[in-house]
Amino acid sequence: MSNAIKETHFKFPGQVGFYKGKVRDVYIFDQELVVVASDRISAFDVVLPRPIPFKGQVLNQIAAGFLKATSDIVPNWVTAIPDPNVTIGKRCEPFKVEMVIRGYLSGHAAREYKAGKRMICGVPMPEGMKENDAFPEPIITPTTKASEGHDEDISREDILAKGIVSEADYLVLEKYTRALFQRGQEMANEMGLILVDTKYEFGKFGDQILLIDEIHTPDSSRYFYADGYEENQKQGLPQKQLSKEFVRQWLIANGFQGKEGQSVPEMTDEIVESISDRYIELFEKITGEKFIKAEITQIESRIEKAIQAYLANK
Incomplete structure (x- = not known):
């Protein structure tokens, strides 16, 4: 290779x-x-x-x-x-939260919904939604930024109550997150894609809040193909995704989901x-x-x- x-x-x-x-x-x-x-x-x-x-x-x-x-x-x-x-x-200096924003009921949000939950990170999700339906408007579902292990869901209220981010800064993070997601969706639409959900990370340099890390990549975001989206939703079919989901699916098909005792399948040339x-x-x-x-x-x-x-x- x-x-x-x-x-x-x-x-x-x-x-x-x-x-x-x-x-x-x-x-x-x-x-x-x-x-x-x-x-x-x-x-x-x-x-x-x-x-x-x-x-x-x-x-x-x-x-x-x-x-x-x-x-x-x-x-x-x-x-x-x-x-x-x-x-x-x-x-x-990074903020200790990741700003996850979701335009559609997919991934983690869909799994929570399927389990009967109608609240995610303190944000209500409407009744009667199907997986991959669009939310009435995008929802922000922050996670804690874990130095080790998994990031955990957290609500805006908890972030402020625990003093993880000040209220003044958090309002700026929310404003930036919504504006970035809107721009990302517009750019995706031009390419015949739907930006489904993504995450943003921010930090401070002196007193200035800056966007850090990567954005809108297939590792940090989920995209659907716009062509066929409506038809697939009508028929209850899975959406065609543009993300690294294909790698996860290959691993699952070969008996690996990161669980204890499982070995990564051989990756041939x-x-x-x-x-x-x-x-x-x-x-x-x-x-x-x-x-x-x-x-x-x-x-x-x-x-x-x-x-x-x-x-x-x-």
Whole structure:
């Protein structure tokens, strides 16, 4: 298989720390973060054994495009994108909540609804809805940001009562979340897609609230194809999704759901290549642009040199 980035171990002048997430390697500086989007892939909170060529580039470039396209509504953390797999930006103090917004009764909300619940994160859900129906208006269902394990649902009332976010800041986060989601839905519609739900993360740089992390990528968002949506809803059929759901479905079909005692099925070259092809297809469908593969014969060296050049020219 082609070269892919499983992990990086760079050392840069002025670096004060390093954090390895499920997918990203984060190099920490006094005022900046250098974020390398690796080709690792996770599902069911487990990082799968083999990296997927071009996946990091796909996610980094989708996020870069959407951050740029929304910078008129919300200032964001990005200062430079020196390489297709790298984003550099302001080192913010993250808010300890993720702002999840849902336009449709899908995923976690649909599972809660099916279990008989009509309230999620303190927000009522109307009676008589079918899975994948649109809510009368999008609902914000925040989660706590867990440093380990699963994020947990939390209500706006609890966030304010526990002082996780001040009321003044939370009102800004809500306003930004709704405006971003509206823009994301408009952009998706132009591509023949429906932005179903997504999450946003915010942080503070000094006194300024900035949008951080990735947005509107298939790892952080759920998309349906607009074509056939109404007909599928009428007939009670599943919606055609544009997300990494296909990876989860492959794992489930091969007996893995992240539960204790289960082993990740073997990822053959063929499987890895097919997942890579799907991510490239996702990029082209979401952005409407042709995906241009970056040079990957010496991928780590390419990335390291780009970061070093940026740091040297600051």
